[in-house]
Amino acid sequence: MSKVIELCDVSFSYGLIPVLQHIDFSVEQGEFLGIVGPNAGGKSTLLRLILGLIKPQEGTVTVLGKKTSQQRRQIGYVPQYPGFARDFPITVEQAVLLGRLGSGSMFGRYTPTDYAAVQAALLELEAQDLAQRPISALSGGQLQRILLARALVSDPKILILDEPTANIDMRIESDIFDHLRELNKRLTILVVSHDVAFISDYVSRVACLNRTLVCHTTDAIDGNLIQHLYGEPIRRVAHVH
Amino acid sequence: MTEFFNALVSQPFLQMSLLAGLLASLGCGVIGTFVVVKRITFLAGGIAHSVLAGMGAAVYYGFDPLLGALIAAIVSALLIGWIRLNWKTQEDTLIGAIWAMGMAIGLLFISQTPGYTGSLTSYLFGNILLVPEQDVWFMAALDVLLLVIVGLFYRQFLAVIFDEEFARLRGVPVSFFYLLLLCLIAVTVVLLIHVVGLILVIALLTLPAAIAGHYVHSLGGMMLIATLLGSSFTVGGLALSYSPDLPAGPTIILLAGSAYVISAIFSHYRLKRRARQSLSMP
Numbered sequence: 152m153s154k155v156i157e158l159c160d161v162s163f164s165y166g167l168i169p170v171l172q173h174i175d176f177s178v179e180q181g182e183f184l185g186i187v188g189p190n191a192g193g194k195s196t197l198l199r200l201i202l203g204l205i206k207p208q209e210g211t212v213t214v215l216g217k218k219t220s221q222q223r224r225q226i227g228y229v230p231q232y233p234g235f236a237r238d239f240p241i242t243v244e245q246a247v248l249l250g251r252l253g254s255g256s257m258f259g260r261y262t263p264t265d266y267a268a269v270q271a272a273l274l275e276l277e278a279q280d281l282a283q284r285p286i287s288a289l290s291g292g293q294l295q296r297i298l299l300a301r302a303l304v305s306d307p308k309i310l311i312l313d314e315p316t317a318n319i320d321m322r323i324e325s326d327i328f329d330h331l332r333e334l335n336k337r338l339t340i341l342v343v344s345h346d347v348a349f350i351s352d353y354v355s356r357v358a359c360l361n362r363t364l365v366c367h368t369t370d371a372i373d374g375n376l377i378q379h380l381y382g383e384p385i386r387r388v389a390h391v392h
Numbered sequence: 393m394t395e396f397f398n399a400l401v402s403q404p405f406l407q408m409s410l411l412a413g414l415l416a417s418l419g420c421g422v423i424g425t426f427v428v429v430k431r432i433t434f435l436a437g438g439i440a441h442s443v444l445a446g447m448g449a450a451v452y453y454g455f456d457p458l459l460g461a462l463i464a465a466i467v468s469a470l471l472i473g474w475i476r477l478n479w480k481t482q483e484d485t486l487i488g489a490i491w492a493m494g495m496a497i498g499l500l501f502i503s504q505t506p507g508y509t510g511s512l513t514s515y516l517f518g519n520i521l522l523v524p525e526q527d528v529w530f531m532a533a534l535d536v537l538l539l540v541i542v543g544l545f546y547r548q549f550l551a552v553i554f555d556e557e558f559a560r561l562r563g564v565p566v567s568f569f570y571l572l573l574l575c576l577i578a579v580t581v582v583l584l585i586h587v588v589g590l591i592l593v594i595a596l597l598t599l600p601a602a603i604a605g606h607y608v609h610s611l612g613g614m615m616l617i618a619t620l621l622g623s624s625f626t627v628g629g630l631a632l633s634y635s636p637d638l639p640a641g642p643t644i645i646l647l648a649g650s651a652y653v654i655s656a657i658f659s660h661y662r663l664k665r666r667a668r669q670s671l672s673m674p
Contacts, residue, residue: 253563
């Protein structure tokens with residue numbers, strides 16, 4: 152198994168407040184890793200470091216063997232809150248198409264391949280009938296699927312989600328996670344959640360993060376093996392404080 | 393009104409004014425849509441007002457005021473953009489300072505230029521009837537520049553306006569396109585100076601696009617409708633002000649402002665009615 156994400160002795164602080172200290176952490180290819188922890192425990196900061204949106208004061212972050220800033224195209228990201236106004240005048244199709252930026256020519260228009268990729272992503276999430284709707288007309292659950300489609304449309308190798316179901320109800324939450332389980336067959340998935348009990352039904356491993364400490368198993372046990380051993384798709388919950 | 397249209401046929405200067413108005417409307421339709429959707433009216437206001445520094449300097453040193461305006465607009469756009477990107481905590485205070493300091497510099501330059509005070513009001517409130525032919529060609533060139541840049545990088549601008557963080561993650565150079573967008577706003581401000589003057593620019597930049605936003609839900613549609621509305625306001629304001637010999641700039645702005653208020657009230661009640669209808673449906 153190869154490591155797709157690797158953090159070596161990473162520390163980060165906002166101003167005087169240390170958010171993460173001496174984090175050693177890695178994600179194997181094909182994993183479905185849940186990150187749990189208390190609020191202000193540094194979960195979102197960890198994601199932002201992996202995404203390369205912020206740089207650690209100490210330590211290194213490596214994605215697929217290279218610096219994270221060079222690997223952004225390999226990562227699909229679903230934020231906790233959409234970074235746009237809900238009344239922005241744009242259709243679902245146009246919003247998802249923006250996920251195709253960064254591949255292809257910098258000038259001009261989208262190619263038929265881009266449109267086809269959008270259709271495929273929407274189809275996969277059963278949202279193809281929403282394509283021509285303005286995003287202002289979407290429900291919370293529909294919007295979440297569109298954000299997921301936007302992350303998938305660039306055909307990433309890693310999918311990172313920050314509290315993907317914080318603002319939607321339980322029924323849609325399991326719906327989203329069923330999609331993620333399906334996607335995990337081809338993607339490495341990293342999901343932040345506050346709901347340990349819920350995600351443990353889906354993830355293969357849980358890492359617990361509380362400001363200065365990440366606890367997670369480093370032994371490379373295969374998910375299927377544990378499923379055989381325990382009869383459940385959960386591998387292990389490491390929880391050391 | 394009839395007098396205006398008769399004069400339009402016989403008077404070349406009026407044709408130039410009309411052309412200037414239409415060229416300005418194109419810029420304000422396209423860039424105004426970005427300003428409204430991105431909600432950076434205050435930034436655009438800062439750019440518009442600090443332009444007076446460049447016009448004052450141009451008058452004092454004796455070069456073309458419109459060129460001075462363009463240079464000042466670009467400088468203040470880059471300065472304001474840099475503040476927005478790197479110094480977020482005091483953004484609004486700093487933009488307000490640039491806004492006022494730009495005007496102060498311009499006023500000092502003009503006060504030190506003997507015999508030029510008369511032109512001050514036309515910079516502040518526009519004088520579309522006196523637009524020189526060479527300025528109309530300059531405006532046309534600026535329009536072409538705007539359309540080419542927006543046409544080439546429409547997707548990147550959309551990405552930056554829609555969701556900056558996501559755009560950054562997709563490898564779009566967000567800071568570059570943000571600064572480029574502010575420079576395009578600067579160019580549009582210069583386009584509008586002859587028509588309504590730098591104080592009233594902000595209204596013509598945002599009102600047509602804001603009205604369009606009440607009715608259409610795509611950026612392209614907003615740009616098209618805002619351009620058409622901007623053209624109607626400039627032509628209408630010009631026609632209304634011609635016979636009674638009113639200043640055209642304020643007339644255009646009042647026309648646009650009234651249309652905006654009416655449209656805002658109308659779309660508010662339309663939304664309420666639709667909400668009621670959706671509840672009464674079986």
